[in-house]
Amino acid sequence: MSVIRYLAGSELPLLREHLLRLDPEDRRMRFGGAMLKPEAIEAYCDSIDRARSLHIGYLVNGELRGIAQICFIDTPVSGWFDKPGSAEFAISVEGPWQNSGLGTRLLSRAVILARNRNIANLYMMCLPENEKMKRLARKCGIRLKFQNGEVIGEAGLDRPDALTVAAEYVDTAVGFVDEMLEYAGR
Numbered sequence: 001m002s003v004i005r006y007l008a009g010s011e012l013p014l015l016r017e018h019l020l021r022l023d024p025e026d027r028r029m030r031f032g033g034a035m036l037k038p039e040a041i042e043a044y045c046d047s048i049d050r051a052r053s054l055h056i057g058y059l060v061n062g063e064l065r066g067i068a069q070i071c072f073i074d075t076p077v078s079g080w081f082d083k084p085g086s087a088e089f090a091i092s093v094e095g096p097w098q099n100s101g102l103g104t105r106l107l108s109r110a111v112i113l114a115r116n117r118n119i120a121n122l123y124m125m126c127l128p129e130n131e132k133m134k135r136l137a138r139k140c141g142i143r144l145k146f147q148n149g150e151v152i153g154e155a156g157l158d159r160p161d162a163l164t165v166a167a168e169y170v171d172t173a174v175g176f177v178d179e180m181l182e183y184a185g186r
């Protein structure tokens with residue numbers, strides 16, 4: 001059974017396992033050309049600031065198979081979002097789950113939750129040869145520009161409205177129900 005839901009801070013080991021399962025080319029694409037060794041993936045996961053990041057995971061039978069990571073640059077995740085802020089996102093989907101719209105679903109969710117936290121500028125970086133990511137970003141309204149050998153994606157987000165808040169609420173509730181059904185089926 002599969003579910004898309006927020007990951008708790010205590011579930012970050014699932015992220016490490018997911019990143020280690022990416023095939024070499026996908027891992028290189030995910031980390032902007034660096035072929036990170038397992039120790040470096042471990043160090044990267046340990047370095048994640050949980051107070052400033054949100055993770056939306058796609059889990060299949062409890063294993064993390066895809067994720068959108070959002071890192072808030074100048075705003076903590078919780079609290080009042082009175083000033084427009086900035087955030088960077090990264091996304092990864094394991095090979096067997098690619099090309100079925102999962103990346104699009106995860107990125108669309110990330111855009112809504114960033115908007116609901118008053119993020120005005122959402123960024124991403126990818127390699128110029130990462131055609132899938134560029135296609136995915138454009139589909140989700142992210143503008144791409146080429147800079148210093150990298151592609152920078154930028155989206156200026158509007159302020160939240162009732163629909164974006166309701167969309168996040170419904171998605172969270174569906175994730176919760178799916179998780180309960182999975183738990184009951186185990």
Ligand SMILES: CC(C)(COP(=O)(O)OP(=O)(O)OC[C@H]1O[C@@H](n2cnc3c(N)ncnc32)[C@H](O)[C@@H]1OP(=O)(O)O)[C@@H](O)C(=O)NCCC(=O)NCCS
Pocket residue numbers: 025026027029030031089090091092093094097098099100101102103104105124125126130131132133135136139
């Ligand atoms: C980029 C990534 C997240 C996409 O995930 P996904 O689940 O396959 O994405 P989707 O299925 O939603 O969309 C992929 C799109 O790319 C298109 N695509 C597939 N191969 C392509 C190619 N060679 N060139 C251009 N577009 C391609 C698909 O047709 C699809 O577009 P469509 O929905 O309009 O048909 C996934 O490939 C991945 O994890 N890559 C490694 C990590 C990475 O590169 N992350 C980005 C840097 S942060």
